[in-house]
Amino acid sequence: MKVRDVMTRPVVSIESEAPISLAIRLMLQKKISGLPVVDPAGNLVGVVTEGDFLRRAETGTQFTPPRWLEFLMGPGPMARDYVKAHGRRVSEVMTRDAKTVDEDTQLNDVVALMERNHIKRVPVLRGKKLVGIVTRANLLRALVSALHAAPAACSGDVAIREKIFRELNSEKWAPVATIDAIVRSGVVTLSGYVLDERQRTAIKVLVENVPGVKAVHDDMVWIDPVSGVTIESEERLRNPH
Structure with missing residues (x-):
């Protein structure tokens, strides 16, 4: 999936010479936590966010460094912090080196960024x-759409079991040689052993995501590789058989 498939457009933006009061009102009215900043030609010049207004003189939250730090910082950084705390125009408080992508960027690259x-x-x-903006909310909406678009279920228990082991074999963490899966009418019973409790959870999640699986029963045991202690699943402890 690419950025063009999920991004918000048109974008609520603000010009760099606008007063910060306008930026704050826009964020409150639109219920957003940040705005792209553009020049009169519509070119991106920065981003202004809620974080840019945390350290302000008006609220008494401006950063006041101790004397020893003032000596180490020098006048330049202190002057920068003064502008951040007292500036009245968006250009004076915004973040200039904004990270950007284009419309053909893969979502995986956006998340990494x-x-x-x-x-x-x-x-x-x-x-x-x-031309747009992609936010965490956009990614959540894409996830919801993907969850609703469920793949076709495997036809029959044999096909479900084969799919489970194909998926397990594709994962480096999966102890394929030490576990088994019995499928009856779409209900999967897992047995065998794992050497790390986290593998148990991962196996169950993998099986739950196989199309056609209706329920998963966990009969796997965890063997501590150091002590050799065997611990049964919570499900088996609740319902011994």
């Missing part, structure tokens, strides 16, 4: 022009 830079939104450009 968000995680790497700890950001919640990425402007979408066509050349220098702002």
Whole structure:
């Protein structure tokens, strides 16, 4: 899936020379936490977010460094912080080096960009022009659509079991040689053993995602590789048989 498939357009943006009061009102009215900032020609020049208004003189939250840090920082960074706390125009408080993508960027690359830079939104450009924005909310909506678009169920228990083991064989963490799956009328019973409790959870999630599976019963045991202690599943402890 690409950015063009999920991005929001048209974009609510603000010009760089607009007053910060307008930016704040827009964010509150539109219930968004950030705005792309553009020049009069519509070219992206930065992003302004709620975080840019956290350290403000008006609320008494401006950053006041201790004297020893003032000496280390020097006048430049202190002047920058002063502008951030007192600036009245968007251009004075915005983040200038905004991370961007184009419409053909894969969503996987967008997520990696968000995680790497700890950001919640990425402007979408066509050349220098702002044409959209992709946010975490856009990704959630794409996920909901994908969850509703369920793949066709496997036809019959044999096909379900074959699909389970194809999926397990494709995962490096899966202990395929030590587990088994019995399928009856779409209900899967897992048996065998794992050497890490996290494998148990992952196996159950994998099986639950196989089309046609109606329920999963966990009869697997966990063998601690250090002590050799065997621990049965919670389901088996609740319903011994």
